[in-house]
Amino acid sequence: MLPQEKLTQLLDRHSSIEQQMMANPDPETYVKLASEFSELGPVVAKVHDLRSVQSEIADLEELLADKEVDGEMREIAEAELPDLKERLEGLESELQLLLLPKDAADDKSAILEVRAGTGGSEAALFAGDLFRMYQRHAETHGWKVEILSASEGEVGGYKEIVAAINGRGVFARLKFESGVHRVQRVPETESGGRIHTSAATVAVLPEAEDVDIEIRNEDIRIDTMRASGAGGQHVNTTDSAVRITHIPSGLVVMSAEKSQHQNRANAMKELRTRLYDMERQKADQERAASRKGQVGSGDRSERIRTYNFPQGRVSDHRINLTLYKLDRMIQGEGLDELFDALMTDYQASQLAALGDGADE
Numbered sequence: 001m002l003p004q005e006k007l008t009q010l011l012d013r014h015s016s017i018e019q020q021m022m023a024n025p026d027p028e029t030y031v032k033l034a035s036e037f038s039e040l041g042p043v044v045a046k047v048h049d050l051r052s053v054q055s056e057i058a059d060l061e062e063l064l065a066d067k068e069v070d071g072e073m074r075e076i077a078e079a080e081l082p083d084l085k086e087r088l089e090g091l092e093s094e095l096q097l098l099l100l101p102k103d104a105a106d107d108k109s110a111i112l113e114v115r116a117g118t119g120g121s122e123a124a125l126f127a128g129d130l131f132r133m134y135q136r137h138a139e140t141h142g143w144k145v146e147i148l149s150a151s152e153g154e155v156g157g158y159k160e161i162v163a164a165i166n167g168r169g170v171f172a173r174l175k176f177e178s179g180v181h182r183v184q185r186v187p188e189t190e191s192g193g194r195i196h197t198s199a200a201t202v203a204v205l206p207e208a209e210d211v212d213i214e215i216r217n218e219d220i221r222i223d224t225m226r227a228s229g230a231g232g233q234h235v236n237t238t239d240s241a242v243r244i245t246h247i248p249s250g251l252v253v254m255s256a257e258k259s260q261h262q263n264r265a266n267a268m269k270e271l272r273t274r275l276y277d278m279e280r281q282k283a284d285q286e287r288a289a290s291r292k293g294q295v296g297s298g299d300r301s302e303r304i305r306t307y308n309f310p311q312g313r314v315s316d317h318r319i320n321l322t323l324y325k326l327d328r329m330i331q332g333e334g335l336d337e338l339f340d341a342l343m344t345d346y347q348a349s350q351l352a353a354l355g356d357g358a359d360e
Helices: 004-022 027-065 071-098 120-140 170-177 260-290 326-330 335-359
Strands: 110-116 144-152 158-166 179-185 196-206 220-225 241-246 251-255 303-308 313-316 321-323
Touching: 004 027, 027 071, 071 335, 110 120, 110 170, 110 260, 120 144, 120 158, 120 170, 120 179, 120 196, 120 326, 144 251, 144 260, 158 170, 170 196, 170 335, 196 260, 220 260, 241 260, 251 260, 303 326, 313 326, 313 335, 321 335
Parallel strands: 179 303
Antiparallel strands: 110 158, 110 196, 144 158, 179 196, 220 241, 241 251, 303 313, 313 321
């Protein structure tokens, strides 16, 4: 049962924000108010729906309690009541999901890192397949993909590739992809037709903003070096590649595109994102240690998914979900079905944790 007092507070807060916005505050305050007003909108609409149904149920129950009500009216009321109660349960469940604590990073863009794991050249090819899968998925959602750095494999694919994926809500959709991805297939170089198993690691980090992480000039060392083109051709003879070392944490990031100015911006973006992720992980670990019944360790070394090409299946081991849609998945299509299932499972674990907390 949802606490009615909390629902009333939400309605009051929504009304208060609306009045403050009408009072013509300064632009910065208005933007903050508008953001909160927009976020509360779906919740408020659902609360109004809930209370409307509760009112209808109360009216019908009052009518049924009146012994003077004739038989036909009683039959209509008795027929409507079960449907309304079922609708009430649905609205309460929807509201519970809307009221779950929000991840502050969910609306952010993200940094995607894909690295070849065990399996040599085949792992690099698989890392390339995974990156293109996310790239195509991003394109179907209108997100912009910008490659920050890449190291190609000897026969194709990538030893590692780092890209920024820009768009609203990118991190919310991709955050469950972090972990070890395993592939089972017959490599093109395999003459005997044997199935090989290799792996690649994926990390998805919320892109940090300037306001998230403060990087002091005295805490970083910036080195420039000569960048060369592939195969020695079109060698850039200026010192354009940039490497930034964050002295307190020991983090090192590098960008080696043609423009030194762009390299510095790219490297700072990646450094800020990595530092932000370190802070998030530290906070998550502290919460996990104190929260009873925490589900999953979040350890990125855990194998999370297997792509079996001979059987055409994708299996996510965290939620025991298998889909025989590998061809579509690897093309970046159909990933939303998998992401929705992961989000539903995550929300269910959150609801369970809230329930455990309420029992204590």
